[in-house]
Amino acid sequence: MSTHKLSFEESLEKVVLAEKCMGCAACVVVCPFVCLQYSEEMPKLVKKCEACGICPRVCPRYDLSYPALEKFAFERERKPEEEFGIYRRIVVAKSSDENVLQVCQDGGVVTSLLVFALENGMIDGAVVSGISEEKPFYPISRLATNPQEVLECAGTRYSYSPNLLAFHEAIKLKKRDLAFVGTPCQIHALRKIQIIPLRKYADPLKFTIGLMCTESFTYEGLMEKQIEGTLGVNLHSVKKINIKAKVLVTQRSGEIKVIPLAEAKRYTRKSCTFCTDFSGELADISAGGLGLSGWTVCVIRTRVGEELFEGAEGAGVLKTMPIEEEKGALDLLTKLSKRKRKTVSPP
Ligand SMILES: Cc1cc2nc3c(=O)[nH]c(=O)nc-3n(C[C@H](O)[C@H](O)[C@H](O)COP(=O)(O)OP(=O)(O)OC[C@H]3O[C@@H](n4cnc5c(N)ncnc54)[C@H](O)[C@@H]3O)c2cc1C
Ligand code: SF4
Ligand code: SF4
Ligand code: SF4
Incomplete structure (x- = not known):
């Protein structure tokens, strides 16, 4: 039996590069050598990986059974x-x-x-x-x-x-x-x-x-481009956002604005499509x-x-x-x- 332990580069870097990483941060948390930092919703190798093989064992996108x-x-x-x-x-x-x-x-x-x-x-x-x-x-x-x-x-x-x-x-x-x-x-x-x-x-x-989770959305896409930009709603005035077949944006004034779900889905995070x-x-x-x-x-x-x-x-x-x-x-x-x-x- 092989005793070779996988390094970050051999295992998770492939997941990250393939855009399947959803940024759960599990690898960052468990690395005993503190080789990983969480940056822009992803793990980033910041020093030499010691190839202890632990991070692929906790990654939900690597060998999930x-x-x-x-x-x-x-x-x-x-x-x-x-x-x-x-x-x-x-x-x-x-x-x-x-x-x-x-x-x-x-x-x-x-x-x-x-x-x-x-x-x-x-x-x-x-x-x-x-x-x-x-x-x-x-x-x-x-x-x-x-x-x-x-x-x-x-x-x-x-x-x-x-x-x-x-x-x-x-x-x-x-x-x-x-x-x-x-x-x-x-x-x-x-x-x-x-x-x-x-x-x-x-x-x-x-x-x-x-x-329960169908998908999550990029903040820049759903919140900034769609709700603030296209819908023209100041995000500070939003009380609640809920998805019930469509995206319902409830403002503090009580007014509810609606976004068709198909439009919001343009901003689904890529990694969620593998879920x-x-x-x-x-x-x-x-x-x-x-x-x-x-x-x-x-x-x-x-x-x-x-x-x-x-x-x-x-x-x-x-x-x-x-x-x-x-x-x-x-x-x-x-x-x-x-x-x-x-x-x-x-x-
Ligand atoms: C990204 C996302 C997508 C979802 N999609 C669906 C769906 O498609 N269908 C469906 O039926 N339900 C979905 N839900 C679940 C739903 O929105 C409610 O969280 C759930 O019904 C519980 O409601 P509650 O009133 O009991 O929760 P609350 O009492 O309001 O508590 C909600 C808890 O969730 C935590 N939370 C809030 N946002 C996040 C987040 N982004 N990540 C992790 N924790 C968070 C809060 O801190 C809080 O502790 C989704 C939730 C999330 C976070
Ligand atoms: S030292 Fe171990 S846990 Fe840390 S990045 Fe390398 S293989 Fe992953
Ligand atoms: S453990 Fe989470 S953050 Fe790390 S590579 Fe896997 S999916 Fe990405
Ligand atoms: S769709 Fe899946 S990968 Fe995306 S946030 Fe929800 S549970 Fe995580």
């Missing part, structure tokens, strides 16, 4: 009829907290679960996506350590947020019990970290919430709006996810209703998951 990761997360592989992955329960839910509903994207379930976990001592930090003060809706990864900080980070930014960078900061701060919220590609990286395992990162990770996971199949809980207004569809996948969700539900933090009452959302979840699974996986 769903069966291996499913066996690790669920102790079995997905059956073909499990079209949006393995799960224990699927339910439609919303927060009971009016303060959360004011700022969240859909039903505020993600924010409420994090607040519940923090208030009950289950975690000492939540890795989420914050917002740049200078550039409205420009996402920056953030560690939230109290409910107020979690609330400040509610809502969706449709550009890429490299949340693993804040995860790294949390590890450096010696946080012991962390929640992680991120896109499916980021959950893949974390599962690869757990399966190795890289204990320094795997041990403090208590649960993950995956955000095979819509629903966050490897997360403990997956959350998506799926066309609903004011509710979050929650796919509860693992025992850890179920205990958290049921704890919050039992405490009255969440209101729920059966998915059968929103059959359209279930059909959409199935359709979008199947479509993405057909995407040609990167080599």
Whole structure:
């Protein structure tokens, strides 16, 4: 058996050059020799690679094996009829907290679960996506350590947020019990970290919430060219952006402007066209709006996810209703998951 360990140049540089790198930052975080820096949404080699072979093992775009990761997360592989992955329960839910509903994207379930976990001592930090003060809706990864900080980070930014960078900061701060919220590609990286395992990162990770994701958009394209340029909307006046078959731009005045989805898709990040996971199949809980207004569809996948969700539900933090009452959302979840699974996986 070959003992040759791959260098960054032999492995990931090919991924990066082929534009399949989505900039998750996992390689940057785990490099034990600090050879990589995160620059312009990509890893950049800043000193001689020691060819330790670790970064390709955590990269979601390098040698990703769903069966291996499913066996690790669920102790079995997905059956073909499990079209949006393995799960224990699927339910439609919303927060009971009016303060959360004011700022969240859909039903505020993600924010409420994090607040519940923090208030009950289950975690000492939540890795989420914050917002740049200078550039409205420009996402920056953030560690939230109290409910107020979690609330400040509610809502969706449709550009890429490299949340693993804040995860790294949390590890450096010696946080012991962390929640992680991120896109499916980021959950893949974390599962690869757990399966190795890289204990320094795997041990403090208590649960993950995956955000269902069709694509993310370049900030320059969607926000600056389309919304600010073509639509003529000052980004500082935007309260919320949501995608419900079309892009809905809600301004602080209450006025809603609409962009056809096809126009926004011109600014889809290239790397997202290689993505095979819509629903966050490897997360403990997956959350998506799926066309609903004011509710979050929650796919509860693992025992850890179920205990958290049921704890919050039992405490009255969440209101729920059966998915059968929103059959359209279930059909959409199935359709979008199947479509993405057909995407040609990167080599
Ligand atoms: C890029 C992107 C694309 C999405 N596409 C779809 C889709 O096609 N269909 C669908 O049904 N749902 C999609 N979602 C998920 C949806 O927008 C909501 O995040 C989800 O329904 C949870 O709603 P909530 O009200 O419970 O979340 P909230 O309580 O509002 O919490 C949202 C959490 O997401 C975090 N977050 C915000 N932006 C990002 C980001 N860019 N990257 C990582 N974390 C972030 C926030 O920090 C917060 O913790 C997408 C989300 C993202 C980030
Ligand atoms: S993790 Fe190892 S292989 Fe990757 S860049 Fe760092 S030293 Fe090189
Ligand atoms: S996809 Fe993530 S781990 Fe892979 S090269 Fe890009 S930033 Fe690094
Ligand atoms: S479409 Fe895939 S690669 Fe792109 S942000 Fe979403 S999960 Fe990541």
